[in-house]
Amino acid sequence: MRIGIRADASNQIGTGHVMRCLVLAEQLRTHGVEIIFFCYHFPGNLISHIEAKGFPVHVLSHSTTIDNLRANWRKDAEETIEFIRQNPCFDYFVVDHYDLDYRWEAAVKAFVDQLMVIDDLANRRHYCDSLLDQNLLPNKEKRYQQLVPPNTDLLLGPRYLLLREEFVMTKLHERKRSTIGRILVSFGGSDPTNETYKALKAITQLRDERWQIDAVTGTSNQQIKELRHFVEQHENIQLYEQTNRIAELMTEADIAIGAGGTTTWERCYMQLPAITLEVTDNQSKILHHLHTKGFVYHLGKNREVKPVDIKEALRRLSDTPELLQRMTDRLANFRENVDHCSVSRFMLKEGTDD
Numbered sequence: 001m002r003i004g005i006r007a008d009a010s011n012q013i014g015t016g017h018v019m020r021c022l023v024l025a026e027q028l029r030t031h032g033v034e035i036i037f038f039c040y041h042f043p044g045n046l047i048s049h050i051e052a053k054g055f056p057v058h059v060l061s062h063s064t065t066i067d068n069l070r071a072n073w074r075k076d077a078e079e080t081i082e083f084i085r086q087n088p089c090f091d092y093f094v095v096d097h098y099d100l101d102y103r104w105e106a107a108v109k110a111f112v113d114q115l116m117v118i119d120d121l122a123n124r125r126h127y128c129d130s131l132l133d134q135n136l137l138p139n140k141e142k143r144y145q146q147l148v149p150p151n152t153d154l155l156l157g158p159r160y161l162l163l164r165e166e167f168v169m170t171k172l173h174e175r176k177r178s179t180i181g182r183i184l185v186s187f188g189g190s191d192p193t194n195e196t197y198k199a200l201k202a203i204t205q206l207r208d209e210r211w212q213i214d215a216v217t218g219t220s221n222q223q224i225k226e227l228r229h230f231v232e233q234h235e236n237i238q239l240y241e242q243t244n245r246i247a248e249l250m251t252e253a254d255i256a257i258g259a260g261g262t263t264t265w266e267r268c269y270m271q272l273p274a275i276t277l278e279v280t281d282n283q284s285k286i287l288h289h290l291h292t293k294g295f296v297y298h299l300g301k302n303r304e305v306k307p308v309d310i311k312e313a314l315r316r317l318s319d320t321p322e323l324l325q326r327m328t329d330r331l332a333n334f335r336e337n338v339d340h341c342s343v344s345r346f347m348l349k350e351g352t353d354d
Contacts, residue, residue, distance in 0.1 A: 137286060
Protein backbone atom coordinates (compact mmCIF):
# COMPACT_ATOMS: atom_id res chain seq x y z
CA MET A 1 0.00 0.00 0.00
CA ARG A 2 1.34 3.43 -0.96
CA ILE A 3 0.13 6.73 0.50
CA GLY A 4 1.09 10.30 -0.39
CA ILE A 5 0.86 13.16 2.09
CA ARG A 6 0.72 16.81 1.00
CA ALA A 7 1.59 19.17 3.86
CA ASP A 8 3.87 22.13 4.51
CA ALA A 9 5.63 23.77 7.44
CA SER A 10 7.12 27.25 7.53
CA ASN A 11 7.98 30.11 9.84
CA GLN A 12 4.66 31.66 8.85
CA ILE A 13 2.22 28.74 9.08
CA GLY A 14 3.99 26.79 11.80
CA THR A 15 4.76 23.09 12.08
CA GLY A 16 1.41 21.61 13.16
CA HIS A 17 0.25 20.28 9.78
CA VAL A 18 3.42 18.30 9.17
CA MET A 19 3.70 17.08 12.75
CA ARG A 20 0.22 15.58 12.85
CA CYS A 21 0.75 14.00 9.43
CA LEU A 22 3.96 12.44 10.75
CA VAL A 23 1.92 10.81 13.53
CA LEU A 24 -0.36 9.24 10.93
CA ALA A 25 2.58 8.23 8.74
CA GLU A 26 4.36 6.49 11.61
CA GLN A 27 1.22 4.56 12.55
CA LEU A 28 0.70 3.41 8.96
CA ARG A 29 4.35 2.44 8.54
CA THR A 30 3.99 -0.19 11.27
CA HIS A 31 1.57 -1.95 8.89
CA GLY A 32 4.03 -1.95 6.00
CA VAL A 33 2.58 1.10 4.24
CA GLU A 34 4.93 3.12 2.00
CA ILE A 35 4.65 6.86 2.73
CA ILE A 36 5.84 9.74 0.54
CA PHE A 37 5.58 13.39 1.63
CA PHE A 38 5.09 16.28 -0.81
CA CYS A 39 6.37 19.63 0.52
CA TYR A 40 7.68 23.03 -0.51
CA HIS A 41 11.07 24.24 0.69
CA PHE A 42 9.60 27.23 2.53
CA PRO A 43 11.70 29.02 5.19
CA GLY A 44 11.19 27.05 8.38
CA ASN A 45 10.21 23.85 6.59
CA LEU A 46 10.51 20.43 8.26
CA ILE A 47 11.81 18.49 5.26
CA SER A 48 15.00 17.35 6.99
CA HIS A 49 12.95 16.36 10.06
CA ILE A 50 10.61 14.26 7.93
CA GLU A 51 13.57 12.57 6.24
CA ALA A 52 15.21 11.95 9.61
CA LYS A 53 12.06 10.06 10.58
CA GLY A 54 12.72 7.78 7.60
CA PHE A 55 10.16 9.12 5.11
CA PRO A 56 11.09 10.26 1.58
CA VAL A 57 10.08 13.78 0.57
CA HIS A 58 9.29 14.97 -2.93
CA VAL A 59 10.23 18.66 -2.79
CA LEU A 60 7.89 20.59 -5.07
CA SER A 61 9.93 22.72 -7.44
CA HIS A 62 7.34 25.22 -8.68
CA SER A 63 8.41 28.66 -7.48
CA THR A 64 5.84 30.11 -5.08
CA THR A 65 5.46 31.55 -1.59
CA ILE A 66 3.06 30.55 1.14
CA ASP A 67 1.11 33.77 0.44
CA ASN A 68 0.71 32.91 -3.26
CA LEU A 69 0.07 29.18 -2.95
CA ARG A 70 -3.71 29.45 -3.03
CA ALA A 71 -3.57 31.28 -6.37
CA ASN A 72 -1.01 28.78 -7.72
CA TRP A 73 -2.92 25.64 -6.74
CA ARG A 74 -3.00 24.38 -10.35
CA LYS A 75 0.82 24.26 -10.67
CA ASP A 76 0.99 22.51 -7.32
CA ALA A 77 -1.55 19.90 -8.43
CA GLU A 78 0.12 19.39 -11.82
CA GLU A 79 3.51 18.65 -10.28
CA THR A 80 1.94 16.31 -7.73
CA ILE A 81 0.05 14.48 -10.48
CA GLU A 82 3.19 14.17 -12.61
CA PHE A 83 4.96 12.42 -9.74
CA ILE A 84 1.99 10.07 -9.28
CA ARG A 85 2.03 9.23 -13.00
CA GLN A 86 5.71 8.33 -12.84
CA ASN A 87 5.23 6.37 -9.60
CA PRO A 88 1.79 4.75 -9.95
CA CYS A 89 -0.30 2.68 -7.50
CA PHE A 90 -1.09 5.31 -4.88
CA ASP A 91 -3.88 3.79 -2.81
CA TYR A 92 -4.45 6.92 -0.76
CA PHE A 93 -3.54 10.58 -0.79
CA VAL A 94 -3.80 12.82 2.28
CA VAL A 95 -3.82 16.61 2.08
CA ASP A 96 -3.46 18.78 5.17
CA HIS A 97 -3.28 22.36 3.94
CA TYR A 98 -5.38 25.49 4.53
CA ASP A 99 -4.40 26.95 1.14
CA LEU A 100 -5.65 24.02 -0.97
CA ASP A 101 -9.32 23.28 -1.62
CA TYR A 102 -11.74 21.24 -3.78
CA ARG A 103 -10.05 22.32 -7.04
CA TRP A 104 -6.67 20.82 -6.07
CA GLU A 105 -8.39 17.83 -4.50
CA ALA A 106 -10.53 17.07 -7.57
CA ALA A 107 -7.49 17.24 -9.84
CA VAL A 108 -5.37 14.88 -7.72
CA LYS A 109 -8.24 12.53 -6.80
CA ALA A 110 -8.56 11.45 -10.43
CA PHE A 111 -5.17 9.71 -10.10
CA VAL A 112 -5.53 7.98 -6.70
CA ASP A 113 -7.99 5.49 -5.26
CA GLN A 114 -8.88 7.43 -2.10
CA LEU A 115 -8.32 11.03 -1.01
CA MET A 116 -8.50 12.23 2.60
CA VAL A 117 -8.57 15.85 3.76
CA ILE A 118 -7.38 16.90 7.21
CA ASP A 119 -9.02 20.19 8.17
CA ASP A 120 -10.29 22.13 11.16
CA LEU A 121 -11.45 25.40 9.61
CA ALA A 122 -14.62 24.31 7.78
CA ASN A 123 -14.30 27.46 5.68
CA ARG A 124 -14.04 26.08 2.11
CA ARG A 125 -15.40 23.32 -0.13
CA HIS A 126 -13.69 19.94 -0.38
CA TYR A 127 -13.79 17.10 -2.89
CA CYS A 128 -12.68 14.00 -1.02
CA ASP A 129 -13.64 10.49 0.06
CA SER A 130 -13.03 11.19 3.75
CA LEU A 131 -12.38 14.18 5.97
CA LEU A 132 -10.72 14.27 9.37
CA ASP A 133 -11.33 17.07 11.88
CA GLN A 134 -10.17 16.01 15.33
CA ASN A 135 -11.34 19.15 17.14
CA LEU A 136 -13.91 19.31 19.93
CA LEU A 137 -16.72 21.67 18.97
CA PRO A 138 -20.42 21.64 19.91
CA ASN A 139 -21.66 21.60 16.29
CA LYS A 140 -19.01 19.37 14.73
CA GLU A 141 -21.54 17.15 12.89
CA LYS A 142 -23.02 20.13 11.00
CA ARG A 143 -19.91 22.12 10.08
CA TYR A 144 -19.13 20.27 6.85
CA GLN A 145 -22.65 19.45 5.63
CA GLN A 146 -22.53 21.91 2.72
CA LEU A 147 -18.78 21.65 2.13
CA VAL A 148 -18.23 18.00 1.11
CA PRO A 149 -19.97 15.52 -1.23
CA PRO A 150 -22.87 13.71 0.49
CA ASN A 151 -21.09 10.33 0.53
CA THR A 152 -17.94 11.63 2.26
CA ASP A 153 -16.91 9.78 5.40
CA LEU A 154 -16.53 12.30 8.23
CA LEU A 155 -14.10 11.47 11.04
CA LEU A 156 -14.95 14.14 13.59
CA GLY A 157 -13.92 14.88 17.13
CA PRO A 158 -11.19 13.90 19.61
CA ARG A 159 -11.92 10.20 19.19
CA TYR A 160 -9.80 10.49 16.02
CA LEU A 161 -6.98 12.38 17.68
CA LEU A 162 -3.56 11.91 16.04
CA LEU A 163 -1.23 11.45 18.99
CA ARG A 164 2.49 10.87 18.88
CA GLU A 165 3.59 7.59 20.41
CA GLU A 166 5.35 9.37 23.26
CA PHE A 167 1.96 10.55 24.59
CA VAL A 168 0.33 7.15 24.27
CA MET A 169 3.22 5.40 26.03
CA THR A 170 3.63 7.95 28.84
CA LYS A 171 1.75 6.84 31.94
CA LEU A 172 -0.05 9.40 34.03
CA HIS A 173 0.38 9.33 37.76
CA GLU A 174 -2.51 10.46 39.92
CA ARG A 175 -1.84 13.79 41.50
CA LYS A 176 -3.63 16.47 43.41
CA ARG A 177 -2.84 19.90 42.02
CA SER A 178 -3.14 21.80 45.29
CA THR A 179 -0.27 24.14 44.40
CA ILE A 180 1.64 25.26 41.33
CA GLY A 181 5.26 24.15 41.44
CA ARG A 182 6.12 23.60 37.80
CA ILE A 183 4.93 25.41 34.65
CA LEU A 184 5.25 24.30 31.04
CA VAL A 185 5.41 27.08 28.42
CA SER A 186 4.96 25.93 24.82
CA PHE A 187 3.64 27.83 21.80
CA GLY A 188 4.54 25.42 19.01
CA GLY A 189 7.60 24.91 16.90
CA SER A 190 7.86 28.34 15.29
CA ASP A 191 5.99 30.75 17.62
CA PRO A 192 6.12 33.62 15.07
CA THR A 193 4.56 36.17 17.46
CA ASN A 194 7.03 35.38 20.28
CA GLU A 195 4.43 34.39 22.86
CA THR A 196 7.00 32.24 24.68
CA TYR A 197 8.98 35.33 25.64
CA LYS A 198 5.80 37.12 26.77
CA ALA A 199 4.81 34.22 29.03
CA LEU A 200 8.30 33.83 30.52
CA LYS A 201 8.45 37.56 31.20
CA ALA A 202 5.09 37.40 32.98
CA ILE A 203 6.08 34.44 35.17
CA THR A 204 9.40 35.91 36.22
CA GLN A 205 7.72 39.16 37.25
CA LEU A 206 5.99 37.24 40.04
CA ARG A 207 9.10 37.52 42.16
CA ASP A 208 7.57 36.03 45.29
CA GLU A 209 7.04 32.70 43.50
CA ARG A 210 9.86 30.23 42.83
CA TRP A 211 8.28 28.07 40.20
CA GLN A 212 10.28 25.73 37.97
CA ILE A 213 9.65 26.63 34.33
CA ASP A 214 10.11 24.39 31.29
CA ALA A 215 9.98 26.30 27.98
CA VAL A 216 9.65 24.32 24.74
CA THR A 217 10.12 25.60 21.21
CA GLY A 218 11.36 24.41 17.82
CA THR A 219 14.34 25.01 15.58
CA SER A 220 12.21 27.20 13.28
CA ASN A 221 11.64 29.76 16.05
CA GLN A 222 13.23 32.96 14.74
CA GLN A 223 13.47 34.46 18.25
CA ILE A 224 15.53 31.58 19.62
CA LYS A 225 18.58 33.76 20.40
CA GLU A 226 16.45 36.18 22.41
CA LEU A 227 14.94 33.28 24.33
CA ARG A 228 18.33 31.75 25.08
CA HIS A 229 19.60 35.06 26.40
CA PHE A 230 16.56 35.48 28.64
CA VAL A 231 16.80 31.94 30.01
CA GLU A 232 20.48 32.39 30.85
CA GLN A 233 19.46 35.10 33.31
CA HIS A 234 17.00 32.87 35.21
CA GLU A 235 18.24 29.68 36.81
CA ASN A 236 14.70 28.33 37.32
CA ILE A 237 14.00 28.19 33.54
CA GLN A 238 14.99 25.27 31.32
CA LEU A 239 14.75 25.78 27.55
CA TYR A 240 14.09 22.75 25.32
CA GLU A 241 14.60 23.08 21.56
CA GLN A 242 12.87 20.48 19.33
CA THR A 243 12.57 18.02 22.21
CA ASN A 244 10.96 14.59 22.15
CA ARG A 245 10.29 14.84 25.91
CA ILE A 246 7.15 16.98 25.68
CA ALA A 247 4.85 14.24 27.03
CA GLU A 248 7.15 13.70 30.00
CA LEU A 249 7.29 17.44 30.65
CA MET A 250 3.49 17.57 30.59
CA THR A 251 3.22 14.89 33.27
CA GLU A 252 5.65 16.83 35.47
CA ALA A 253 3.89 20.20 35.05
CA ASP A 254 1.07 21.53 37.21
CA ILE A 255 -0.12 23.94 34.53
CA ALA A 256 0.80 24.93 30.98
CA ILE A 257 0.74 28.21 29.11
CA GLY A 258 0.24 27.88 25.36
CA ALA A 259 -1.83 28.43 22.24
CA GLY A 260 -4.39 26.40 20.33
CA GLY A 261 -3.61 23.91 17.58
CA THR A 262 -2.33 20.36 17.93
CA THR A 263 -0.69 20.94 21.30
CA THR A 264 -4.12 21.77 22.76
CA TRP A 265 -5.23 18.17 22.36
CA GLU A 266 -1.93 16.80 23.61
CA ARG A 267 -2.38 18.80 26.81
CA CYS A 268 -5.97 17.63 27.17
CA TYR A 269 -4.95 14.00 26.67
CA MET A 270 -2.27 14.37 29.35
CA GLN A 271 -4.87 15.99 31.67
CA LEU A 272 -2.81 19.15 31.96
CA PRO A 273 -4.75 22.38 32.68
CA ALA A 274 -3.63 25.34 30.61
CA ILE A 275 -3.76 29.10 30.36
CA THR A 276 -4.30 29.76 26.64
CA LEU A 277 -3.90 32.53 24.09
CA GLU A 278 -5.23 32.28 20.55
CA VAL A 279 -2.47 33.12 18.07
CA THR A 280 -4.57 32.65 14.91
CA ASP A 281 -8.24 33.40 14.26
CA ASN A 282 -9.12 29.75 13.65
CA GLN A 283 -8.25 28.89 17.28
CA SER A 284 -10.89 31.20 18.73
CA LYS A 285 -14.00 28.97 18.67
CA ILE A 286 -12.15 25.93 19.94
CA LEU A 287 -10.43 27.66 22.86
CA HIS A 288 -13.57 29.49 23.91
CA HIS A 289 -15.48 26.19 23.85
CA LEU A 290 -12.80 24.47 25.93
CA HIS A 291 -12.96 27.39 28.37
CA THR A 292 -16.71 26.87 28.84
CA LYS A 293 -16.08 23.17 29.48
CA GLY A 294 -13.49 24.02 32.12
CA PHE A 295 -10.56 22.44 30.25
CA VAL A 296 -8.54 25.66 29.84
CA TYR A 297 -8.34 29.16 31.28
CA HIS A 298 -8.59 31.20 28.09
CA LEU A 299 -7.34 34.80 27.97
CA GLY A 300 -8.29 35.71 24.38
CA LYS A 301 -6.41 36.94 21.32
CA ASN A 302 -2.64 37.04 21.79
CA ARG A 303 -2.28 40.62 20.55
CA GLU A 304 -4.70 41.76 23.28
CA VAL A 305 -3.10 39.72 26.09
CA LYS A 306 -0.37 41.49 28.05
CA PRO A 307 2.12 39.96 30.52
CA VAL A 308 0.03 41.38 33.37
CA ASP A 309 -2.97 39.31 32.18
CA ILE A 310 -0.92 36.13 32.34
CA LYS A 311 0.37 37.12 35.79
CA GLU A 312 -3.18 37.66 37.07
CA ALA A 313 -4.34 34.30 35.68
CA LEU A 314 -1.43 32.50 37.33
CA ARG A 315 -2.07 34.29 40.59
CA ARG A 316 -5.75 33.34 40.58
CA LEU A 317 -5.05 29.68 39.84
CA SER A 318 -2.32 29.60 42.45
CA ASP A 319 -4.62 31.14 45.07
CA THR A 320 -7.58 28.83 44.22
CA PRO A 321 -6.18 25.27 44.02
CA GLU A 322 -9.70 23.82 43.86
CA LEU A 323 -10.13 25.49 40.45
CA LEU A 324 -6.92 23.90 39.18
CA GLN A 325 -7.96 20.48 40.47
CA ARG A 326 -11.42 20.83 38.93
CA MET A 327 -9.83 21.45 35.51
CA THR A 328 -7.69 18.33 35.94
CA ASP A 329 -10.69 16.18 36.88
CA ARG A 330 -12.72 17.33 33.87
CA LEU A 331 -9.87 16.48 31.52
CA ALA A 332 -9.97 12.84 32.67
CA ASN A 333 -13.19 12.30 30.68
CA PHE A 334 -11.54 13.69 27.54
CA ARG A 335 -8.72 11.13 27.68
CA GLU A 336 -11.13 8.21 28.06
CA ASN A 337 -12.84 9.01 24.74
CA VAL A 338 -9.68 9.09 22.58
CA ASP A 339 -8.90 6.18 20.23
CA HIS A 340 -5.51 7.23 18.90
CA CYS A 341 -5.27 4.57 16.14
CA SER A 342 -8.77 4.97 14.73
CA VAL A 343 -7.69 7.02 11.68
CA SER A 344 -5.00 4.59 10.54
CA ARG A 345 -7.37 1.64 11.04
CA PHE A 346 -10.00 3.41 8.93
CA MET A 347 -7.50 4.09 6.14
CA LEU A 348 -6.17 0.54 6.11
CA LYS A 349 -9.72 -0.81 5.85
CA GLU A 350 -10.69 1.58 3.05
CA GLY A 351 -7.45 0.93 1.20
CA THR A 352 -8.10 -2.81 1.04
CA ASP A 353 -11.83 -2.83 0.28
CA ASP A 354 -11.23 -3.53 -3.40
